[in-house]
Amino acid sequence: MGCYQEGDRLIVARLLLGLAVISLIILPPICRSQAYLVNVSIKGYDGEALLNITAANFSTSEKVRSGSKIELSEGKYVFRLFALNKTFEKELNLTENTTLTFNLLFTNSTENLSLIRHIIVYPSAQIEVYEILLITNSGDKNFEGDISVPIPDHKDLNIEESTLSFINANDEGNRITFIDIIVPANDSGRIAFSYSLKSNVFKISDSEKQRLLLLSAVPVEKYENLSYKGIQDFGGQKYRVFEGNTTKCYLVFGGGGKVKVNPVALAGIFLLATSVFFYLRSRSGGWEED
Numbered sequence: 704m705g706c707y708q709e710g711d712r713l714i715v716a717r718l719l720l721g722l723a724v725i726s727l728i729i730l731p732p733i734c735r736s737q738a739y740l741v742n743v744s745i746k747g748y749d750g751e752a753l754l755n756i757t758a759a760n761f762s763t764s765e766k767v768r769s770g771s772k773i774e775l776s777e778g779k780y781v782f783r784l785f786a787l788n789k790t791f792e793k794e795l796n797l798t799e800n801t802t803l804t805f806n807l808l809f810t811n812s813t814e815n816l817s818l819i820r821h822i823i824v825y826p827s828a829q830i831e832v833y834e835i836l837l838i839t840n841s842g843d844k845n846f847e848g849d850i851s852v853p854i855p856d857h858k859d860l861n862i863e864e865s866t867l868s869f870i871n872a873n874d875e876g877n878r879i880t881f882i883d884i885i886v887p888a889n890d891s892g893r894i895a896f897s898y899s900l901k902s903n904v905f906k907i908s909d910s911e912k913q914r915l916l917l918l919s920a921v922p923v924e925k926y927e928n929l930s931y932k933g934i935q936d937f938g939g940q941k942y943r944v945f946e947g948n949t950t951k952c953y954l955v956f957g958g959g960g961k962v963k964v965n966p967v968a969l970a971g972i973f974l975l976a977t978s979v980f981f982y983l984r985s986r987s988g989g990w991e992e993d
Contacts, residue, residue: 745769747808752786815842820915851880857898867892908951918942922957
């Protein structure tokens with residue numbers, strides 16, 4: 704019996720030794736294949752900052768400076784850097800050694816900003832307007848400051864949604880001003896807002912040219928300083944399409960029945976209108992006319 708127990712111990716010992724050898728052979732390559740270095744680069748900031756890193760079932764925070772290196776396993780991460788009393792966020796699908804750059808350079812100059820207004824007009828109890836303001840920053844510095852755009856005589860102004868951060872939106876009667884808005888460098892964002900016209904007249908003017916695309920589900924009796932592009936169908940609703948790059952525009956709307964439009968439908972129209980806007984760059988007319 705004792706000899707049999709000794710043989711069992713020998714077999715178990717050999718098995719454990721074999722598993723240990725296998726683990727030494729297999730595990731190190733797997734670890735190396737899944738671990739990558741993330742080099743943190745911070746433009747415009749020399750101090751220490753707090754970096755929060757999150758992924759599925761994982762979260763950690765580290766103090767970093769520009770040039771800090773972090774070792775992470777392969778996967779999708781969200782990095783949030785806290786500095787200058789602001790939060791800077793980046794998403795990364797980590798599959799190799801990489802450099803993660805945070806741009807903390809700021810300017811209040813609007814020279815690299817461009818604005819495109821997508822304006823949708825539709826009838827309800829009164830004439831309703833839904834605008835999507837697309838703001839692009841082509842510069843290498845983040846913009847931080849106020850942006851103001853003219854709007855017609857209106858009531859019931861509401862901010863519907865925004866992909867850009869700002870402190871407040873001030874309704875100044877004939878303008879809406881976004882206070883302390885941030886537009887990241889080499890990036891774009893949008894702000895959607897709505898209002899009701901006080902009359903059947905849509906009139907805006909500014910000192911600088913505005914690039915706009917206006918879709919109207921309401922008959923238009925008169926217009927100035929805009930190019931009429933005919934009628935286009937979006938989601939089963941016919942819209943009169945106008946385009947302009949002007950300091951002012953003026954439209955007088957006629958009567959029309961109510962049209963049920965919801966924000967989801969308007970978002971879809973926005974996507975279609977965006978493609979139409981650039982399509983108009985290379986086409987004149989050809990659509991259905993009134």
